[in-house]
Amino acid sequence: MKLFFQQVINGLNSGSIYALIAIGYTLVYGILKLINFAHGEIMMFGAYFSFIAAATMDMPFWFVIIFSMGLSAILGMLVEFVAYRPLRQAPRLSALITAIGVSMFLQNVSLMVFGADPKVMPRIFPNVVFNIFGIEISSITLITIGLSVFFMILLELFISHTKQGRAMRAVSENQDAAILMGINVNRTVSITFLIGSALGALGGILYSTAYTNIAPTMGTMPGLKAFVAAVLGGIGSVPGAMLGGFLIGMIENMSKAYISTTWADAIVFLILIIVLLFKPTGILGKDIKEKV
């Protein structure tokens, strides 16, 4: 039983990171119908930016977070502007291949700039381990879950209660109708990339504080898993991405504990296949038939 609860805590910990990254996939997909495969690399850059702020500038944690989220947001918007915007009217397959290209490009840029040797992330949060009924919970875990949930609530409030948030929903639902309402689609897409990339960067910071290693390829695996999470929850749905993230984190940790560490990743991807077979729209995916 102790093992089980320990795994629940671990699952919430990695799940909240996956959820943060999955939101970026789902927001962009909702608006552009594009799987932004470069999103994992934004997360990786987020980790490097936080490393720069923490290790070389020796800044406090709140500055590290703002610095990294801000720069990553700019990077994300830049990627959209340079690589995706010219392809807005092109077939979605062209945009998808471009996204894979951008992903490789960013990985190589980081290899060039930061080098191939992994960097060690300095400790930006205090690490205290609490022992509650034999279950170990570190302060880093609590901060990870807390920060993730905080930003997810912020995002939900933004989407449902602000003008710009409503514009995002309108564009993702019906771009032509949104234009007729006077909504600037380009600006809305930029804001979507800004938010998705900033949250992805936060995922990168939390991931690198948990695993301490930062390398140019670090975005690939968590990026893919977060993508699986977004599909599991229902791509295009923000609550779906959050739910999917936590589920994937939980499944991964349970598999590690009860089945096999080496098979954990395979199990996560097996879930993707099963979801696509039986419920392609995901758990909270939209499947409402419109009346004509």
Added chain:
Amino acid sequence: MLKVKDLNVYYGKIHAIKGIDFDVKNGEIVTLIGANGAGKTTTLKTISGILKAEKGVISFDGENITRIKPHLIPDFGVAHVPEGRQVFAQMSVYENLIMGAFIRKDKREIANDIEMVYTYFPRLKERHKQLAGTLSGGEQQMLAIGRALMTKPKLLLLDEPSMGLAPILVDEIFSMIQTINGAGTTILLVEQNANKALRIAHRGYVLETGVIKLTGTSEELMSNDEVRSAYLGG
């Protein structure tokens, strides 16, 4: 109010609109009638900037709006109710109306205008919390018109409001168009249902494969033999 001069529009390689001229005066209901593919929808989409004009000038209240980006057109006071309604299916009726007021900042006025739309279409008030995608076709059309009214337009472009609706609903929608016009909004109505359109319009233009074939007051068009045989069913 709206003046269109020598408008030419291409749809891909097809020359869809071949140099048409027409105008809409303040306070009027003007209808563009014509068969499927005559270029009616293309004309409306070009006015609201979604399609680009190859040649020609569209001016509104004396300002040239031919090259204005589509999302800035509502600022001029032109609202477009698109073909097939295009309501935001995943948003509630109320949220759809709020979206209509996107370009406005006058909060109190917006609340008043939502009440105004509800008095035009009481059925929308009953369903204000319901998702727009679950409404019937007629209710969606009412919502699409209500949403466009929320931009506070001087000119309302209506694209086939009768499409796919039961005759009784068509009558309801058309009488509401007259009411809206009576309250001071100028209307450019595109319809395949020429009979109904001419009955509420002051003037009309007959569009045939991208050219204007005929124009006149509604009475003139309704008594014209060509129009009667081609569009009014004898």
